[in-house]
Amino acid sequence: MPAQPSHNAPRPGSGPALRADARENRERILRAAREAYALHGIDVPISAIARRAGVGVAILYRRFPSRGLLITEAFAEQLAECAGVLDEALEDPDPWRGFCTVFRKVCAMQAADRGFTHAFLSRFPGETAYAGERDRAEEGLALLVRRAQKAGALRPDFDISDVVLVLLANSGVVNGTGPEAAAASRRLVGYLLESFRATPCVRPLPPPAGLELDRLHQAPG
Amino acid sequence: MPAQPSHNAPRPGSGPALRADARENRERILRAAREAYALHGIDVPISAIARRAGVGVAILYRRFPSRGLLITEAFAEQLAECAGVLDEALEDPDPWRGFCTVFRKVCAMQAADRGFTHAFLSRFPGETAYAGERDRAEEGLALLVRRAQKAGALRPDFDISDVVLVLLANSGVVNGTGPEAAAASRRLVGYLLESFRATPCVRPLPPPAGLELDRLHQAPG
Numbered sequence: 001m002p003a004q005p006s007h008n009a010p011r012p013g014s015g016p017a018l019r020a021d022a023r024e025n026r027e028r029i030l031r032a033a034r035e036a037y038a039l040h041g042i043d044v045p046i047s048a049i050a051r052r053a054g055v056g057v058a059i060l061y062r063r064f065p066s067r068g069l070l071i072t073e074a075f076a077e078q079l080a081e082c083a084g085v086l087d088e089a090l091e092d093p094d095p096w097r098g099f100c101t102v103f104r105k106v107c108a109m110q111a112a113d114r115g116f117t118h119a120f121l122s123r124f125p126g127e128t129a130y131a132g133e134r135d136r137a138e139e140g141l142a143l144l145v146r147r148a149q150k151a152g153a154l155r156p157d158f159d160i161s162d163v164v165l166v167l168l169a170n171s172g173v174v175n176g177t178g179p180e181a182a183a184a185s186r187r188l189v190g191y192l193l194e195s196f197r198a199t200p201c202v203r204p205l206p207p208p209a210g211l212e213l214d215r216l217h218q219a220p221g
Numbered sequence: 222m223p224a225q226p227s228h229n230a231p232r233p234g235s236g237p238a239l240r241a242d243a244r245e246n247r248e249r250i251l252r253a254a255r256e257a258y259a260l261h262g263i264d265v266p267i268s269a270i271a272r273r274a275g276v277g278v279a280i281l282y283r284r285f286p287s288r289g290l291l292i293t294e295a296f297a298e299q300l301a302e303c304a305g306v307l308d309e310a311l312e313d314p315d316p317w318r319g320f321c322t323v324f325r326k327v328c329a330m331q332a333a334d335r336g337f338t339h340a341f342l343s344r345f346p347g348e349t350a351y352a353g354e355r356d357r358a359e360e361g362l363a364l365l366v367r368r369a370q371k372a373g374a375l376r377p378d379f380d381i382s383d384v385v386l387v388l389l390a391n392s393g394v395v396n397g398t399g400p401e402a403a404a405a406s407r408r409l410v411g412y413l414l415e416s417f418r419a420t421p422c423v424r425p426l427p428p429p430a431g432l433e434l435d436r437l438h439q440a441p442g
Contacts, residue, residue, distance in 0.1 A: 169394050171393045173386060180431065181430075184389075187427050203415060206408050208404075
């Protein structure tokens with residue numbers, strides 16, 4: 001745990017020094033939050049994050065007045081990474097390879113960081129930072145699915161809500177395993193992609209659950 | 222919440238009446254526990270179960286001295302049902318149908334009762350009541366898998382640890398959805414069974430995660 005620097009308390013009128021302190025604290029808090037979320041999920045108490053960051057709870061609350069805000073900012077980088085994965089996949093000249101890549105990469109991210117999944121699937125009232133990302137992700141995914149189906153590579157009865165099914169199934173595997181999480185996740189995604197492929201061997205499926213991506217964000221993580 | 226009967230407190234020396242009270246309390250506690258676990262998972266506090274049962278916490282602890290014991294007894298019936306499903310499947314003359322039935326039925330049980338999954342996958346130190354059931358389940362499943370593979374219906378690279386993968390994936394879907402849990406679970410199981418089928422279209426998979434059924438019971442639910 002990093003030592004708490006002696007100049008940690010805000011000094012009225014110290015101008016640039018205060019701003020540098022604030023920036024430093026902010027970074028330290030976000031780093032601690034990411035570590036704690038990755039280890040314990042996003043239900044970890046604020047006080048534990050403050051302790052890990054080596055700052056007081058009051059300072060943490062001054063920088064991040066709500067829990068949702070802290071979570072949103074802690075995962076901003078990973079959300080951007082997800083968006084990048086989706087953009088890249090849509091540019092892949094092979095629609096099926098693009099489709100598979102998204103699932104493989106996003107599920108590997110889930111496996112590497114349990115906190116991220118939880119944050120991505122949870123809804124934080126009053127926080128809208130994720131909403132725009134989600135809308136964009138939803139549009140991109142729909143396009144990815146249509147493209148792969150049009151190419152005859154993805155089964156025609158694959159439903160956009162099945163994307164949510166994959167993410168939830170993968171989170172169950174990741175949360176229920178320890179060091180084997182990454183291997184178990186790869187195996188699960190391998191099986192699911194097998195069943196998504198359009199082949200002469202496909203058989204009918206039970207109907208889609210009709211989960212809206214948006215509806216699902218209300219679910220307990 | 223059921224009203225607390227006036228004859229609830231044990232009366233010293235009341236003999237058969239006391240035993241009847243004890244039996245009644247026991248049943249009431251087990252019913253309340255099952256309801257609470259189904260709604261909130263097995264982390265629900267003992268005090269909440271006592272309240273729901275309309276008995277004092279002291280009486281609950283007298284009947285069930287440990288949390289693990291309460292959980293074990295609350296789910297005894299469902300564990301027996303699981304064992305029955307497996308036995309029936311092994312008697313099915315069609316090995317593939319038997320194989321599929323087990324997954325469909327056990328996953329539907331998971332979808333109907335979140336507490337059961339949690340209990341089944343958790344380990345309770347000092348409680349061994351589940352251990353025998355698990356050993357039996359493990360043997361039965363191994364037989365089921367070998368039989369379906371020998372019949373050429375199940376892909377030869379299906380690994381016994383993939384059973385655990387299915388249960389964990391299904392628990393992720395069930396925990397992450399609300400009223401759609403049953404439909405979402407059916408859809409997931411449909412996809413997975415599609416990918417387990419031995420067809421001329423199968424492609425290689427990432428290697429199994431090598432999860433021992435037993436190893437997994439240590440995972441956080």
